[in-house]
Amino acid sequence: MGGSTDAGTAEDTGSDTEPLVTVVVTTYDRPSYLLDCVESVLAQTYEPIELVVVDDCSDTPASETLADVDTDSLAAYRCVRHGTNRGVNAARNTGVEAGTGTYVAFLDDDDRWVPEKVERHVEAFEAADEDVGVVYSGTKAIHEDGAREELPPRIDGDLTKALLCRNVVGSMSVVMVRADLAREVQFDEEFEAWADLEWFVRVSQRAAFVRLPEALVVYEYTSHGRLSDDFEKKRRGYDSFLDRFDGVAASYGRPFRRKMRAWAAFRAGSSALYTGNYGEARRLLFTAVVRYPLEPRFLAYLLASLGGRSTHLLARGLSRSLG
Structure with a gap:
């Protein structure tokens, strides 16, 4: 995808009993947020995790921001940097291509996960029917006037009609997807906004969704530079x-x-x-x-x-x- 690998460690890509999960963190010029984001991945109760950080040509390279972070607990870690700023969808495609896991979970650099996030998603996948391609959860939203849980309506199965009207899933940080499906349905790098929803609709035409009834992502509405602004x-x-x-x-x-x-x-x-x-x-x-x-x-x-x-x-x- 035109990126370069800045760092990589670990040869173990999973155990015989637990599937490897690729976590794709996309980042651009938010080093303080990135540190907190990656720490939330390292705090996960699930193993094995492969972390792929895709730096979309930040002024301060993500590899420098994360240089002192201890990633030894991960099954694998790599930091890939784009030579030019290409947008979040290109970064997500780069992360999917670089990953080797059975499942892919996306995390924006200004979001964080609760420690049980990956574990709960994998459990749901392992218990689900073969047609399930995406597992998603709710968020703990941090507003200027306080925090509250935001759980999407309980909709499982075929979400196409629902998604054509509303984003009933949420942000990319709440989803885990089968890796084969993520490679088959790539992100549209020309889509400037509503990119999450656009991708969800196309994925829903190929696979079923399952929602977890828990708030497993911390989402700060006070973050600067969100695309919604x-x-x-x-x-x-x-x-x-x-x-x-x-x-x-x-x-x-x-x-x-x-x-x-x-x-x-x-x-x-x-x-x-x-x-x-x-x-x-x-x-x-x-x-x-x-x-x-x-x-x-x-x-x-x-x-x-x-x-x-x-x-x-x-x-x-x-x-x-x-x-």
Whole structure:
């Protein structure tokens, strides 16, 4: 994939009884987050783990950031660096290609895992039917006003219809996937935003999902530089998502196609609202309401956008007080 290996250790790639898990950590210019992230991998209760850190051309190479980290407990460790900044999807593809495990688990550099994360996922895989390709869990979300668990709705099996409307899985950090499936369904390196959801949809067309009823990932909404903060990329993601999956949605019938397009408009509109692009928010949220008026939150968000910053702040205050 055009990367270079900076470091690698360990020859043992697994035991006779437990499958090797490849953990792919993708990173770009967040050394302090990266250290905490990798420490959470080293603290896992499961063995054997192969850690692949993919550095997407950070100013400070990840190999330097992690130089003093003790990785002896791992079955294998390697740090791969891209020669140019190519984006998170390219980094994930590089990590999958470099790995040798039976399963692949992804971890963004500003997220952390609880110690039982990998163990619980492997247990679920080993107990699952052969058609299961992905196991996912909930998150412990850290907001400015405190922490709370966020568990996706309990949906197992074929998730395609659900994912066409909503990301019912979460971020890449909550999933573990069969390695053969990850190699078969590569990440689209041209997809700038909604990349996780886009990949989940394509994977769901080939394999079933199983959800663990636990919050096993620590996700900090206060982290800087998250892709969700960039509305222009979200706007382009909206167009790309509709272009790619409009036909898939239409195969479920015209009413569902309208519903899918409404949810896409809502995701883009809520992002516009969050980033203060109130004109775009009103337009997109109005589109969502017109296409699918049966979803109450579409109207609620539209009303919050009508007065710009003042009504948005009022709605957020009411939401916090009621929550």
